[in-house]
Amino acid sequence: MSNPQHDYAGLLAEAATAAGLPISTVTTPTDHYVELNGIRFHYLDWGNAHLPHVVLLHGGSLQAHTWDLAALLLRDRYHLIAPSQRGHGDTGWTPEADLDKDNSELMLQDTRAFIEHLGYAKLSLVGMSMGGMNTMRYAGRYPERLTAVGIVDVAPESMRAGLVEMEAFRSETETLDSFEAFLNRAMKFMPHRAPEHLRYSLTHALKQTDDGRYTWKQDHRRRLHNMDLSDAERIAVQDARAEALWDDLRSIAQPTLLFRGADSKILSVEVAERVIREMQHAELVEIPRATHNVHSDNPVDFAAALDKFLSRHV
Template sequence: MNGVRLPEEYEPPVPVEELSVRSADGIRLHVEVHGRLDAPTVVLAHGWTCSTAFWAPVIRLLADRYRVVAYDQRGHGHSEIPPSRARYSTRALAEDLSAVLARTVPAGERAVLAGHSMGGMTIMAAGGRPEVAERTAAAVLISTGPGDLVAELTVLPPAVRARGLRRFLHRQLLRSRMPLGPVSPVSRAALKYATMGVGSPAGQVEATARIVHACPTAVRANWAAVLDRLDVHAGLARIAAPTAVVVGTDDRLTPPVHAHRMVAELQDAQGLLLLPGVGHMSPLERPAEVAAEIHRMASAYLTAAPAAATAPAGAVPASTDERTAVA
């Protein structure tokens, strides 16, 4: 990979168990279980163009306290690629999450759900589904948004001021079917600019690039079409579980405006955590803070969860107010 060495913390940990789960339409989903099998459960849903590998540093921080379930969204990682565009939808995302929870969270038990980007949209899309609600103790929505994604993108420089032109160009960028090709210095620089904070070190950028470039072009484009017309506000409003929101202040893909809207629409908002200087890939950029927020919600709402005194580094006290993590 052009001499760029991947730090060990970004290498995917070896799961203690691997499962194959069938969704409602028959699509096979790859599911991994990490950590302590006798501990409370945390379920992680990754975002667009990512995979379970994206959660590697967060899994490492949570695995000694929790049973951590991570799955590849359809078309990503080791999960099956849908045979037609009709199999890409927010309904499919919700049904996939339902299937994973049914398989990994026994009836009568609950888990904390954490979703990054499209993973957060998955949790919102499943809002109000009884089979999801009954297995959800709390949720964490990370670097995500419920709709109007193209309108709020800030990838293009401020010099492109015309609102209509910005929307058009952002849509073309989002839905591009251009193959990403091998990871290169140019692709790393472009990816860092669009998805990460300016202070992200080379190891983080390399880990992100390898994950994103591994996503098949058609899968990337088909999900982009779904994100282009995304509207899961109704599901967001139906989430009854206590829910925390996390976003980087420099997120160009789902800027903080989305986070503020989600907090306003949630039934039981449990705070907004702002990560200074962080872009869209917050679980890779600031895994300690993200893991600590998941732990905070698990400690508060999961029966028999570990005490807050043993929270991962970077833990913050519970609050329903906006908070800014210390850099």
């Protein structure tokens, strides 16, 4: 079958109903594009620009539409803007000449350029997983425009078993013959999520190849800057990167809410509690019935917790 993305509003309504969202009408965001750092970036704007601005950064292998269900619940109280980060969704890929550079630093500069492009004097920044690490770096180094920060199920240290499980799912589904094949795999990997929700998510996460099969909308090219490292050197780089993230977290002065999925295999309770201890002004909320993708697994409780937090600080 063809990718059913053409029925965007209809599929979103079905996903919202299946996820139990207490809404009667579905509103869709507007698509925008901007050239930053030599890459064409795609982002979604959910309207109501007179409300407090909130930028949402997705996780790895995801894209801007991952926030759609939560956005439906929050758009009447906040001006939500969700970009697809480089190499994800409908945003362009890193140029070949930059593959030898640290991708996390490139993404940090992308976020800085994107926020400058928006031009708002004040905004809040919320990031999940990869986007959460990007949020840590930005908030720790460029805090001038930020009023509040949200970090979703990520910290400088992650549980390895969960990372291995996620990578196995991604690699096993690199390219499949049909959209339905992807949907069936996703239903087995995420049985807690309604099929209608998964179908909607995949419409935005997949693209057809020239031979008619399906693959992720993601740049999986290996980064040249760490390709030739030994195992010991790679571990040393990872340790140094983790310590730099801890330093960034300690530098964040803005009120921060750390989300943890109650069933997360990525962020342990112990590490989450350490984050709260080491940060200046942070609090922890655990979202029930949620794994790593907190905002998608339980958008109702996620949105309620974020709204409760932001309403005190913006």
